[in-house]
Amino acid sequence: MRSIRKTSALTGSLLVAVTALLTTAGSALADDTPTPSSSSSSSDGSDGADGSGGGPTEAGTSFRTATAFRPGQQATADASTGDYLYWVFPVDTGQRATVTAKVTLPDSAARKGSATWQVDVYDGLRRHQPCVYGARTRAVAADADTLELRCTLRTVRAWAEPWSNDPLPGSYYVRLTVVNAQEEDLGLPVRASVGASLSDKGGSVAVGGALAVPLTASAVLADADGDGSDDEPPAAAVASEPEGGWASGWWSDRWIWTAVGGVLGALAGIGGYSLTRPSRVSRRVS
Structure with a gap:
């Protein structure tokens, strides 16, 4: 007994x-895990182009000039039909990003026909990342006023094999453009709005290992557009670091x-x- x-x-x-x-x-997870709200806005409003805490009001025209914004913000831009619009935002380990885009089209009386718009997302190595959910391409009729696009990416991993195309932590570039339109409609004014939301994942998608440096700097891209000399501009625009810093990569809830x-x-x-x-x-x- x-x-x-x-x-x-x-x-x-x-x-x-x-x-x-x-x-x-x-x-510990509640304290240390970055959340969309903590990395999406700044309390002092310094992230907004207008100083009000909102998103930027312009877009770049290439990877070099991509405009940075934070998840949770709405980045807007006035452009012309046919322009390539670029933005960049950070995604950290264990996060799944959903990119949304809204285009306000010109008055239907000024347009000659239908058009097809597309949003693409690239990682810090300029590798195109596929959408697991959402409609990244959409055709609109000549009388439509607006269109909306959505692309949910795969969960970002802490590391990946060199031969794989797994998404890695760092900068993610959003490109928005029209891919099919009447020639007469090119150049008509449009207004674009782009945003990104992050959700934290774990469990089966959590892996060990870590990158030495997140794919945000131009080190891996220094020779992509030039000879890498010091007097050249950066190879690509860089997303701002999350407020909580980049994840160290060694911790995973699999330890628990x-x-x-x-x-x-x-x-x-x-x-x-x-x-x-x-x-x-x-x-x-x-």
Whole structure:
């Protein structure tokens, strides 16, 4: 009986330890994991082009001149039909980004026909990233007033094999343009609005490892457009760093479940042993 009591006491202690581990780990994740709200705006309003905390009011025309914005902001721009519009924003490890774009078209009386618009997203290596959800291309009739596009990317990984096309943490470039329009409609004024939202993922999508440097700087792109000399402009515009900084990459919630699994395995072993071990009383009787 004493053995059973000791086993029950040990089991209870292990259960308390598991509960404490889960509570502590949950608090750590809540404190350390970057959220869309924490990285999407600045309290002093310095991120907005107009100083009001809103998004920028212009767009770049290439990777070099892409306009930076933060997730949660709405970046707007007045442009002409046929222009290539570029923006850039940061995405960190374990986050899944959804890019949305809205185009306000010219008056239908001024347009001659239908048009097809498209939004593309590229990572810090200028690799085109596919959309897992949403409509990145949409055709609109000649009498339409607006159109909306949406592209949800794959979850960003902490690292990837050199041969893979996995999305990595760093800058992500948004390109918006018309891909099919009547020649007479090219040059007509449009107003574009682009935004991005982030959702934190974990569990099955969390992996170990980390990049030495997020794909935001022009180091990997220095020779893409020139000879890399010091007097040349950067190879590409750079997204601003998230307010909480880039993730270190070594931490994953898999550590929690690995520890919990080990403790539960120990509990199962102790419980099974206590149930199958003959008691001292039964051995004395026999």
